[in-house]
Amino acid sequence: MKGEEEKKGINRRQFLGYSALGLAGLTILPSWRMADGKRIPPSDRVVLGFIGVGRQGVSDFYSFSKCPGVQVVACADVEGLKRERFKNKVEAWQKSQGIAQRCDMYEFYEDLLERRDIDAVSIATPDHWHALVTIDACRAGKDVYVQKPLAYTIREGLEMVKAVRGNQRVLQVGSQQRSDREFQTAIALVREGAIGHIETIYARVGDPPKPFDLPEQPIPGTLNWNKWMGPLNDPKIHYHPDLCPPISLKPEQDEKLWGAWRWYREMGNGYTADWGAHMFDIAQAALGMDGSGPCEYIPKGYSGAEYLTMKYINGIIMTEQPFREDDPEAKGIRFNGSKGWLKVARGYIECSDPSLLKKQEQKITEGQYEVSSPHMQNFIDAVRSRKNPIAPVEAGCSTNTLCCLANIATELQRPVKWDPVTLSFNDDNEAAGHRLHHYQYRRPYSL
Incomplete structure (x- = not known):
């Protein structure tokens, strides 16, 4: 098809633009006006498909809908009611924008990936599906926005890096704090040495996962539970509505909670990864x-260790502990340097020397320091430019590896050493055989 397009003197985006016009009948695709006044022609729009359209997937759609030049044409989910809800929301939004309204639904994401008109996919499945869907998307020539944490196991993350780079794709991890002003300010100050040499870091993320203990309940007819399970092979896992929270279309009722799969060892990595993919990620950046x-992970309680402790080869020590005394459970980070300290959380930043924050704000005002665009817009910009987004696959992989290693040490109840250069445990066969390094997929799935 590409050869035929080139013979006719049109590029791929123009060809897809004409195809969309045909699908939409007499609907005219408008140009979009950017904040700087620049217009985006229909031929340069970014066509999205969404895979996993539960609570997080819908939230991601709303964020993408604020990006000029975006069109959504398809969704995939193993739960039928969630597919219908998503389709209704997308088509109502696109009608209000005067663009092609059609949003097709698929039970199997593989069918969505066969669509040649889709440029990129947004993935908000449970973590145990991230790797397979991402790798398949890259092989299908799609760019990827995938929710954090990048993967469920260490090896999955490493294979995702290979798939992204081997297929020359753009991938943005949903660690959106990297695009937030407070965190970008903190990262800049630490990197510039404003508070001196960093000695310790306190990062509050929360508890590790617990063993699965939910009672089995009947599977609803609208859910393909076998497909939801995918590669998971643990016989202890069975259906419970907390894992895939139900919704209702009549009367309309959305999920009452986040999918609880993330809190259980057999399918998730607890707060260690859920918030670690944010706070540990900022520390890494x-x-x-x-x-x-880090090269060594010491679990809480081992030889009197008060907190989970991670040691970097340069001597910096990061602990999972309260970052502010007045709110011990608040999620955030404290950098302790030889010249002072810096605390940062969502909507909050404080420094031992307040003038450093004022100076950084002045740099931003004067244009000396650029603040990133919103996270989804940053991804769309990267899709167009073919440059790395602010949270590329390698960043997501290293943070995911950190979270997995922290949980491996916690479950083994002893220190675990890791070589971040060779990406190996050296001679620690017990750690290397842990499921969070990797596990045997259920047939017919393979990594």
Whole structure:
């Protein structure tokens, strides 16, 4: 098809633009006006498909809907009611924008990936599906926005890096704090040495996962539970509505909670990864450790250790502990340097020397320091430019590896050493055989 397009003197985006016009009948695709006044022609729009359209998938759609030049044409989910809800929301939004309204539904994401008109996919499945869907999407020539944490196991994350780079794709991890002003300010100050040499970091993320203990309940007829399970092979896992929260279309009722799969060892990595993919991720970015990470993990309680402790080869120590005394459970980070300290959380930043924050704000005002666009817009910009987004696959992989290693040490109840250069445990066969390094997929799935 590409050869035929080139013979006719049109590029791929123009060809897809004409195809969309045909599908939409007499609907005219408008140009979009950017904040700087620049217009985006229909031929340069970014066509999205969504895979996993529960609570997080819908939230991601709303964020993408704020990006000029985006069109949504398809969704895939193993739960039929969630597919219908998503289709209704997308078509109502696109009608209000005067663009093609059709949003097709698929039970199997593989069918969505066969669509040649889709440029990129947004993935908000449970973590145990991230790797397979991402790898398949890359092989199908799609760019990827995938929710955090990047993967469920260490090996999955490493294979995702290979798939992204081997297929020359753009991938953005949903660690959106990297696009937030407070965190970008903190990262810049740490990197510039504003508070001196970093000695310790306190990062509050929360508890590790617990063993699965929900009672089995009947599977609803609208859910393909076998497909939801996918590669998981643990016989203890069975259906419970908390794992895939139900919704209702008549009367309309959305999920009452986040999918609880994330809190259980057999299918998730607990708060360690759920919030670690945010807070540990910012620490990694500030230290310049994207693509690397700590070399030793000491679990809470081992030889009197009060907190989960992670040691970097340069001597920096990061602990999972309260970052502010007045709110011990608040999620956030404290960097302790030789010249002072810096605390940062969502909507909050404080420094031992307040003038450093004022100076950084002045740099932003004067244009000396650029603040990233919103996270989804940053991804769309990267899709167009073919440059790395602010949270590329290597950053997501190193943070995911850190979270998995922290949980491996916690479950083994002893220190675990990791070589961030060779990406190996060296001679620790017990750690290397842990399911969070990797596990045997259920047939017919393979990584």
